[in-house]
Amino acid sequence: MNHKNKMMMLLSSAALAIFAVLQAGQVVAAGAAGADKPLMLAEVSAANIFNRNLKKQKNPNAPPWEDGIHDTTNEATFNLQPPLEAYKGLPKTSFGNHVDWVKALDQGLIKPRWDRLDSNEEPFVMDLDIVRPVKASVPDVVFPHRQHTEWLFCSNCHPAIFIPQKGANQINMSAILLGKKCGVCHGKVSFPIETKTCKKCHSKPKPADWKPPLSEATLKNPWK
Ligand code: HEC
Numbered sequence: 001m002n003h004k005n006k007m008m009m010l011l012s013s014a015a016l017a018i019f020a021v022l023q024a025g026q027v028v029a030a031g032a033a034g035a036d037k038p039l040m041l042a043e044v045s046a047a048n049i050f051n052r053n054l055k056k057q058k059n060p061n062a063p064p065w066e067d068g069i070h071d072t073t074n075e076a077t078f079n080l081q082p083p084l085e086a087y088k089g090l091p092k093t094s095f096g097n098h099v100d101w102v103k104a105l106d107q108g109l110i111k112p113r114w115d116r117l118d119s120n121e122e123p124f125v126m127d128l129d130i131v132r133p134v135k136a137s138v139p140d141v142v143f144p145h146r147q148h149t150e151w152l153f154c155s156n157c158h159p160a161i162f163i164p165q166k167g168a169n170q171i172n173m174s175a176i177l178l179g180k181k182c183g184v185c186h187g188k189v190s191f192p193i194e195t196k197t198c199k200k201c202h203s204k205p206k207p208a209d210w211k212p213p214l215s216e217a218t219l220k221n222p223w224k
Pocket residue numbers: 124125126130132143145148149152153154155156157158162163164165166167168169170
C-alpha cells in the first residue's frame with residue numbers, strides 16, 4: 001500500500017470514529033428527552049468503566065484459560081499452572097489475588113530472582129519510610145521503601161513516576177484511581193485500592209492535636 005492510500009485509510013477510519021461518537025451522542029440525547037424512560041445503570045456508570053481500579057473482578061484467580069487475558073486458541077495456555085494451585089500455602093489476604101506477597105517474601109516462602117540471568121544477584125534494599133501527611137481526616141500515608149525495593153529497582157519509580165525527593169510529588173486519590181502515581185502498580189500488579197486496603201497505605205494515625213485545616217476563605221471570612 002502506498003503512502004497516500006494509507007493516509008486515506010486513516011482519514012476514513014477517523015471519520016467513522018467521529019460518526020460513531022455522533023451516534024452515541026444522539027442515543028444519550030434521546031434518552032434524556034424521553035422523561036418516562038428511566039436511566040439505565042450502564043449509562044450512569046459509563047464514565048467509570050475505563051477505571052480498572054473501580055471494577056470488581058469476578059474471579060481474580062481464574063485459571064489462564066478462563067481469565068480473559070490468555071489466548072485460548074493457543075494450546076500452550078492450557079499447560080500453564082492455575083494461580084490457585086501455585087498460591088497454595090502462601091499467607092492470605094481478603095483482597096486482590098488473596099495472597100499477602102510482602103509476608104510471603106518476608107517468611108522466605110518465595111524467592112523471586114533479582115537478576116534474570118544471574119541467580120546469585122541480591123536485591124538492593126533501602127529501608128526508608130516516607131510519611132505523606134494528608135490534609136483530609138484519613139490517617140497519613142506511609143510509603144515504605146523496604147517492601148518496594150525487595151521487589152523493585154529504584155529505576156522502576158525514579159524518576160519517571162516519582163521525583164526522589166520527599167514532598168516533591170503531587171499525589172492524590174483521583175490520580176491513583178486513574179492509574180497514575182501509586183496507581184501505576186496498585187490495582188494492577190500489586191494490591192488494589194478498595195475499602196479493605198485503605199489502611200495499608202493510610203497507616204499512620206493523625207497526631208492527637210490534629211485539626212482539619214481551615215480554607216483561606218474561612219480564615220478571611222469566619223462563619224458567624
Ligand atoms: C515503588 C516506587 C519506589 C521505588 C522502587 C523507590 N522509590 Fe524512592 N521514593 C518513592 C516515593 C513515593 C518517594 C516520596 C516522594 C515524595 O514524597 O514526593 C521516594 C523518595 C525517595 C527519596 C527522597 C527521600 C527524602 O527524604 O527526600 C530518595 C533519596 C529515594 N526515594 C531513593 C530511592 C532509591 C535509592 C531507591 C532504590 C533503592 C528507591 N528510592 C526506590 C518511591 C520509590
